[in-house]
Amino acid sequence: MFFYVENGTLNTSYTGLVEYLGVWYYVENGVLNFNFTGLTYYNGLFFYMQNGMLNTSYVGLVDLFGTWYFVQGG
DSSP, X not given: OOBOEETTEEOTTOOEEEEETTEEEEXXXXXXXXXXXXXXXXXTEEEEEEXXXXXXXXXXXXXXXXXXXXXXXX
16 A cells, blocks of 8 residues: 655545655545546546546546536646
8 A cells, every 4th residue: 555645744634646756646545546547636636547646648438427528648
């Protein structure tokens, strides 16, 4: 397991994206979630995550709460 540490303290309330060594990961409740595939909202935009990592090459449809969105370039 990989954990989200902020200012030297484990932050179990954080859910969102984290950049580490040039790769963006999806963190849920302070734990890196490699099982997450779908859209996530970050900094005013939606991003397509696949297996917990940003997939910038994805082109296709994604269901978000019953509405389908066309995604291009992650």
